[in-house]
Structures are given as C-alpha cells and as structure tokens.
Amino acid sequence: MNNYLNNLFTKSLFEEENILNPTSDALKWIKEQNRKVKVSIREIPFSELKNWSFREGALRHDSGKFFSIDGIRASTNYGKIHEWEQPIINQPEIGYLGFITKEFKGVLHFLMQAKIEPGNINYVQLSPTLQATKSNYSQVHKGNIPAYLNFFREAKKEQVLLDQLQSEQGARFLKKRNRNIIIKVEEDIEILENFIWLTLGQVKDLMKIDNIVNMDSRTVISGIPLLEPPLSLSDDLGKHSQSFEQNNFNRGLYASCAYNAKCKNSLDDIIKFITSHKCNLELDIEKIPLSSLDNWVITDRSIHHKEKKYFEIIATEIEIGNREVVNWSQPMVKPVQEGICALICKNIKGVMHFIMQAKLECGNFDIIELAPTVQCLTDNYRTKKSIEALPFLKYVLNAQKSNLIFDTYQSEEGGRFFKEQNRSMIIFDEENIPLELPENYVWMTYNQIxxxxxxNNYLNIQARSLLSSLSFRL
Known part of the structure; x- marks a missing residue:
C-alpha cells in the first residue's frame, strides 16, 4: 500500500472524536433506526413460499436467480469423517460489498448503512454502503435499485482504495464469492436517512459490542491494513506513541505490520505449507437431490439432520419497511447451536504472530483456506470428545480474562442465516502457547496475513471477520 493510503486509513483508525457523529450518538441513531422500521419475520411451511418450489432435486426460485438450496455429497481424505451429505446454498453470482468513503477535515469517513436483514438477531446492523447480490442490483425482484450503486459502477480507477474478491462461508455456500470494494469520493453526496458517516476507529470500537457491525462490513474492513511501517512510532501514531512503547501487545502488533519483520516462517515457507496441503488433500463434490440426502429429513417446515445437529433449512415470510422490496419469502439456514471462532497470537522475538490453520470446507474454491486457530460452527464443540480432539479448543474455552483482546458475539450474514451468532475471540498469550504447532497449523505475522x-481464496470469512476487529490497545 502506498504512503498516501497508509496515512489515510491510519488517521481514520486513530480518530477519537468524529466531528460529524460521535460514537454515543451513533449508538442512539442505531436504536432509533430499529425503532422506526416495521419488521415482521416468521417461519412458515415450505408450501407457503412465494415463487419458490422443490424441483430438479433442489429448492429453487422460479426466476432461476437469487440462490438455490442444493444437496451435495462430499468425499475427502481430510479429518476423521471422509464422506458426508448435506444441503448447501448455491449462489454462483458475485455480489457487491462496498464502502463509499470521503474525507472530512482530513479524516477519512465510511458511509455505513443501518440495514435490516431477516436473519439478524437485533434486526438493524451496520452494513457497507452497498450490499447487493447480482440478482438484487439487476432488479430480478422487481424492486428499487440499491442506493448508491452507480457510484461503484462508475468509479474511476483512482477512486478505488481496495478491490478484492473474497469467499463466503465454505461450509454453507458452494464456491460463493463477493467483490469487496472501497471507493473514495470528493463531491458532496446525498445521505439517506438510514446511512451515517463513521471513522474506521469508530467502526472497530462498535465491533466490541455484540452484533452491531455485520459480517459484510467486517469482511471488507479486514482488507484494510492497520498500518505499514517502517515509519517511526511518533510519525505514525503521534500522541499514541507512548502507549505503544509501554504495551507488549501494541509493540508486537506494530512490528508485525512491517514487511521486513523477523518472521517465524518466511513467505516461501507459508506458500509451501499451503501448497503441500492443497496437493495432499482431496475434495470431491457431487450434486445430489435433496430427497436423496443420507441422514437428512425433509418435513413440511424444515430440512434437518436426523440427529438434530449441524443446521437446518427453514422457510420464512419477511416484511421489512425500508428495503428495495418490502415483503417477500425465502429459505434460510438456521443454526442448531452457537459456534466459536478464536485467533491465538503471541510475540515471537518481539513480533506478533498468529496461529492460522489450513482448513478444508466442502464449499471452498480451492480445497483449503486459512482459518482462525479454532473454528467450530456446525457441531456441538462443548462435548468431551470435541474438547479433547480439536487442537487449542480446551485452551480457548479456559482462556484467562486478562489474555482476551477481543471477546464478543458476532452475527453471520443475516440475508441467508437465521439468527446465527458465534462467539468471536482474540487471545494474546506470551507464556502458555508453544512454538511447535500441529501439522496443519502455521505461525504468520500480520503483514504476511x-x-x-x-x-482470492486464501483466508476464509471467519478469519477475516476476526482480523477486522484487530486494533491497537490505547
């Protein structure tokens, strides 16, 4: 990243007082947005879904667009279960997840949307300026065009600050990706009533509150580096430089941002690690009819595992007052239990390193992606069997409060997942984590990540969500 962008994002990260919208006012504004929008979401039988039906072995929209619920059979040599069948969301189109940004008095602000998704636990969450599938912005639903879409369609090269293609949840989506993009405007633009300007630092502060910043915002923000040395601490951080010199976490994370940091593993070592896993692991996905899924039951109201675990597919009737379409019905994925995602880090020779795992999921584009140290989403992780078998899980569940850098509940994407939240943790421990790791785990610096x-397709969305919450402790 060039110095201009580095300074632009860094200044926004450390902005303590938003001249436009103080954080306390932003929280009141979110509550007000929740209060004034009519929301009704109820579970219904599949037979009451409008424009959806079971056909050709799947649950599909009559237009052939949006998404479908398909059945798959997965075969792999990864882990202890080598073959299974499950429903999965098939949504091959690429959507927009985008922020408009603008400088106010030299500080970059992000245009956040108070968006209600049907699956959100608390209805309103802060989403990107634009959050739209191709079916949405192509107006297949015959609704209004998404607000601010043309700013992204017509953005000039010099306006684009970030542009990445990133994956969605690999255990629930079949090879799904979205365009993560940030653009910067100079002109004044009309701000609609459910949009607000916030600094990067404010957004990260709001992530510390359960279920305020949605998954789509978090994945885009994860692509923004915290900062890029080797500028001096005083140049980069100004009045905050003293707190860095007195804080092991800050010093280690600052050093970890540098391209020339002393790394436990070189970039070549990590590429070899990833390549070896991709070459040695096998993943074969075969589409099969939903009615043929082994161990899954289809009733008039759900598709669920016969042992009532993992997740289920339900049908919902939705009414939301401020959407492009205010009333519709759709299938959704409903969790059977909450999950946990944790990232463990420590300073190695003064440089912070994170434990990343090479994780295979059935919907991945390229077999494995780098995941958090612990990721348990689809099964009960609190059983004795899970705690003993999964590396680092027992440690995470018993982590000392003093080592917790981040510990909140964060929602999955509310457009497809019904009231799903997972405990999200970042744990900093310099004493109790050994340097030697199991074979599918690797130490990486922040800059390497x-x-x-x-x-594309290197870090999964759970890892990106945790990385987005990283900030310096001031």
Whole structure:
C-alpha cells in the first residue's frame, strides 16, 4: 500500500472524536433506526413460499436467480469423517460489498448503512454502503435499485482504495464469492436517512459490542491494513506513541505490520505449507437431490439432520419497511447451536504472530483456506470428545480474562442465516502457547496475513471477520 493510503486509513483508525457523529450518538441513531422500521419475520411451511418450489432435486426460485438450496455429497481424505451429505446454498453470482468513503477535515469517513436483514438477531446492523447480490442490483425482484450503486459502477480507477474478491462461508455456500470494494469520493453526496458517516476507529470500537457491525462490513474492513511501517512510532501514531512503547501487545502488533519483520516462517515457507496441503488433500463434490440426502429429513417446515445437529433449512415470510422490496419469502439456514471462532497470537522475538490453520470446507474454491486457530460452527464443540480432539479448543474455552483482546458475539450474514451468532475471540498469550504447532497449523505475522488477503481464496470469512476487529490497545 502506498504512503498516501497508509496515512489515510491510519488517521481514520486513530480518530477519537468524529466531528460529524460521535460514537454515543451513533449508538442512539442505531436504536432509533430499529425503532422506526416495521419488521415482521416468521417461519412458515415450505408450501407457503412465494415463487419458490422443490424441483430438479433442489429448492429453487422460479426466476432461476437469487440462490438455490442444493444437496451435495462430499468425499475427502481430510479429518476423521471422509464422506458426508448435506444441503448447501448455491449462489454462483458475485455480489457487491462496498464502502463509499470521503474525507472530512482530513479524516477519512465510511458511509455505513443501518440495514435490516431477516436473519439478524437485533434486526438493524451496520452494513457497507452497498450490499447487493447480482440478482438484487439487476432488479430480478422487481424492486428499487440499491442506493448508491452507480457510484461503484462508475468509479474511476483512482477512486478505488481496495478491490478484492473474497469467499463466503465454505461450509454453507458452494464456491460463493463477493467483490469487496472501497471507493473514495470528493463531491458532496446525498445521505439517506438510514446511512451515517463513521471513522474506521469508530467502526472497530462498535465491533466490541455484540452484533452491531455485520459480517459484510467486517469482511471488507479486514482488507484494510492497520498500518505499514517502517515509519517511526511518533510519525505514525503521534500522541499514541507512548502507549505503544509501554504495551507488549501494541509493540508486537506494530512490528508485525512491517514487511521486513523477523518472521517465524518466511513467505516461501507459508506458500509451501499451503501448497503441500492443497496437493495432499482431496475434495470431491457431487450434486445430489435433496430427497436423496443420507441422514437428512425433509418435513413440511424444515430440512434437518436426523440427529438434530449441524443446521437446518427453514422457510420464512419477511416484511421489512425500508428495503428495495418490502415483503417477500425465502429459505434460510438456521443454526442448531452457537459456534466459536478464536485467533491465538503471541510475540515471537518481539513480533506478533498468529496461529492460522489450513482448513478444508466442502464449499471452498480451492480445497483449503486459512482459518482462525479454532473454528467450530456446525457441531456441538462443548462435548468431551470435541474438547479433547480439536487442537487449542480446551485452551480457548479456559482462556484467562486478562489474555482476551477481543471477546464478543458476532452475527453471520443475516440475508441467508437465521439468527446465527458465534462467539468471536482474540487471545494474546506470551507464556502458555508453544512454538511447535500441529501439522496443519502455521505461525504468520500480520503483514504476511495481509499479503495473502490481497489474493482470492486464501483466508476464509471467519478469519477475516476476526482480523477486522484487530486494533491497537490505547
């Protein structure tokens, strides 16, 4: 990243007082947005879905657009379960997840949308300026065109601050990706009533509150580097430089941002690690009819596992007052239990390193993606069997409060997942984490992670969500 962008994002990260919208006012504004929008979401039988039907072995929209619920059979040599069948969301189109940004008095602000998704636990969450599938912005639903779409369609090259193609949840989506994009405008633009300007620092502060910043905002923000040395601490951080010199976490994370940091593993070592796993692991996906899924039951109201675990597919009737379409019905994925995602880090020779795992999921584009140290989403992780078998899970569940850098509940994407939240944790421990790791885990610096993030299909969305919450402790 060039110095201009580095300074632009860094200044927004450390902005404590938003001259437009103080954080306390932003929280009141979110509550007000929740209060004034009519929302009705109820579970219904599949037979009451409008424009959806079971045909050709799947649950499909009559237009052939949006998404479908398909059945798959997965075969792999990864892990202890080598073959299984499941429903999965098939949505091959690429959507927009985009922020408009603008400088006010030299500080970059992000235009956030108070958006209600049908699956959100608390209805309103802060989403990107534009959050739209191709079916949405092509107006297949015959509704209004998404607000601010043309700013992204017509953006000039010099306006684009970030542009990446990133994956969605690999265990629930079949090879789904979205365009993560940030653009910067100079002109004044009309701000609609459910949009607000916030700094990057404010957005990260709001992530510390359960279920305020949605998954789509988090994945885009993960692509913004915290900062890029080697500028001096005083140049980069001004009045905050003293707190860095007195804080092991800040010092280690600052050093970890540098391209020339002393790394436990070189970039070549990590590429070899990833390549080896991709070459040695096998993943074969075969589409099969939903009615043929082994161990899954289809009733008039759900598609669920016979042991009532993992997740289920339900039908919903939705009414939301401020959407492009205010009333519709659709299938959704409903969790059976909450999950947990945790990223463990420590300073190695003064440089912060994170434990990343090479994780295979059935919907991945390229077999494995780098995931958090612990990721348990689809099964009960609190069983004795899981706690003993999964590396680092027992440690995470018993982590000392003093080592917790981040610990909140964060929602999955509310457009497809019904009231799903997972505990999200970042744990900093310099004493109890050994340097030697299991074979599918690797130490990486923050800068190395960011380098892989610039490319497609390397970091999964759970890892990106946790990375987005990283900030310095001031």
């Amino acid at each position: 960011q380098m892989f993030l610039k490319h």
